[in-house]
Amino acid sequence: MHGFYDFVSGPLVWISFILFICGSLYRLITMAVLAKEKDPMVYAYMDFYYAIRSIFHWIIPFGSVNMRRQPAMTIVTFAFHICLICVPLFLFAHVILWKESWNISWWFLSDGAADIMTMIVIGSCIFFLVRRLTRPEVRYLTSYSDFITLAIVAAPFITGFWVYHQWIGYKIMLIFHILSGEIMLVAIPFTRLSHMIFFPFTRGYMGSEFGAVKNARDW
Amino acid sequence: MRKNILIYMAIMVLGSLFFNVSVFSQEDITAVEDSAFDVRQIMRPPVPFFHDEHNEKAGVEECNICHHTYEDGKKVEDDSSEGMECSECHTLEDKSDPAPLVRVYHLQCKGCHEERKAGPVMCGECHIK
Numbered sequence: 444m445h446g447f448y449d450f451v452s453g454p455l456v457w458i459s460f461i462l463f464i465c466g467s468l469y470r471l472i473t474m475a476v477l478a479k480e481k482d483p484m485v486y487a488y489m490d491f492y493y494a495i496r497s498i499f500h501w502i503i504p505f506g507s508v509n510m511r512r513q514p515a516m517t518i519v520t521f522a523f524h525i526c527l528i529c530v531p532l533f534l535f536a537h538v539i540l541w542k543e544s545w546n547i548s549w550w551f552l553s554d555g556a557a558d559i560m561t562m563i564v565i566g567s568c569i570f571f572l573v574r575r576l577t578r579p580e581v582r583y584l585t586s587y588s589d590f591i592t593l594a595i596v597a598a599p600f601i602t603g604f605w606v607y608h609q610w611i612g613y614k615i616m617l618i619f620h621i622l623s624g625e626i627m628l629v630a631i632p633f634t635r636l637s638h639m640i641f642f643p644f645t646r647g648y649m650g651s652e653f654g655a656v657k658n659a660r661d662w
Numbered sequence: 663m664r665k666n667i668l669i670y671m672a673i674m675v676l677g678s679l680f681f682n683v684s685v686f687s688q689e690d691i692t693a694v695e696d697s698a699f700d701v702r703q704i705m706r707p708p709v710p711f712f713h714d715e716h717n718e719k720a721g722v723e724e725c726n727i728c729h730h731t732y733e734d735g736k737k738v739e740d741d742s743s744e745g746m747e748c749s750e751c752h753t754l755e756d757k758s759d760p761a762p763l764v765r766v767y768h769l770q771c772k773g774c775h776e777e778r779k780a781g782p783v784m785c786g787e788c789h790i791k
Contacts (some may be wrong), residue, residue, distance in 0.1 A: 445779045535705060536785060543768050548761045554705045599734060609791045617784050 444614055451621045454483040456566050459625035466632030467640045474641070479631040486593040497650020498643060500662035507662035515614070516574075531624070533557075536607075555605070564658050581641035588634070600625035688744070694767070697747030700757050703790040708790035712716075720774075720781065728770060 458481035478485045500506040510517040531537060535551045542548040552560070572593060575585045604611060632635055638645075653661035691713035717723075726742035743751070752766045770790070775781030782788045 445776075446784065448783055450775065539764055539768065542761045542765045546765070548759070551761075606786060609786045613786050614784060617786065645782075 444618075447618055451618055451625070455622075455625055459628045463628045463631055466629070467637075470632045470637055471640060471644075474644075485648060487540065488651050489648060490655045493651045493654030494643075495650075496654060497661055498646050501646055503537050509662075517568030519567050519570050522563050523571075526563045526567075530557055530560050530564065530600070552589055558604070561607075562602045563583075565597060565604065568593055568600075592630070592635050593636070595623075595627050596636070599627055612641075696747055696749050696763065696767075698747070698754050698757075698763055699760055703758070703760065705791050706785070709788045710790065719780075727774075 504518060504521045505511050505514075529552065533550060533552045534557050535554060535566050538548055538551045572590075575581050575589065575593075599620060602623055605622050606617045610616070628637075631639055649661045653659045691711060693708040694711045695708050722728075724742075725744050726737075726739070729742045729744040729746070731738045731741045732745045748766060749763055752763055754760065754763050771781075772775050775783050
């Protein structure tokens with residue numbers, strides 16, 4: 444188990460961070476080049492003020508008409524994304540590993556808060572799954588890869604919850620937990636999860652086109 | 663005469679109590695519980711650590727592998743600091759942030775376990791619920 448643990452918590456961490464960072468840069472650069480070739484007007488339309496204005500409306504809960512129309516979905520989506528980002532970054536168990544390796548540290552959540560936030564992420568994933576399976580208009584747009592993406596996102600949280608509570612099979616679950624986190628990190632640039640890196644650009648572009656060109660709102 | 667015996671016995675009892683307290687030593691340690699951690703903030707279960715048993719099993723003979731002292735940034739090989747809590751030197755400047763003290767405990771304990779490929783390295787192997 445020592446060898447296994449050392450491998451997943453050592454070299455594999457390096458590999459997954461390198462793939463995540465380089466993969467994200469690669470996707471951004473190829474997208475920028477593609478836009479230049481296929482639709483150079485994108486650059487002409489891009490407007491900083493309208494981009495920020497649109498992004499602002501879309502990161503505020505109920506900041507858009509669409510969100511107000513679907514209150515349940517909006518609440519779950521926001522709670523989900525906040526917890527999804529904050530738990531891995533501000534969990535004490537993760538902060539202390541940075542502290543041990545690099546002697547750097549930052550603010551952290553209490554274990555109790557992190558536990559509740561993890562349940563919110565897992566609950567939201569179940570909500571999204573049920574929604575995909577039961578709502579015909581969503582089902583129509585769903586492919587297998589969406590279920591796989593959902594599983595990639597849920598796995599680190601389910602296994603993390605498991606090991607925090609030290610349920611049966613602790614050691615192997617901790618290995619799975621670390622592995623699933625690494626898989627998720629690597630999956631970000633190469634799956635639909637890439638909306639994390641593209642969001643400011645796609646939203647910013649929509650905002651610019653609507654704001655500067657059509658003189659309309661896009662929220 | 664009886665009075666003298668009573669006083670004598672009282673001294674013996676008190677003395678042995680005192681003696682017992684003062685020889686409370688590493689043999690009696692069953693867990694690492696540094697007093698610098700804010701009790702209201704303790705997040706994890708204490709780490710079982712049977713001092714002498716651990717060191718015997720691990721084959722550690724030098725006390726100063728753990729209870730070290732430093733001079734001018736260098737470890738003093740023939741001196742040790744047993745009887746002192748780690749936090750007496752590795753003091754916590756900000757009680758609400760235990761990270762610096764946790765760091766030295768983890769580096770020392772986990773560090774050796776990793777080096778020797780024996781002993782616990784995962785959180786839940788030490789902080790057992």
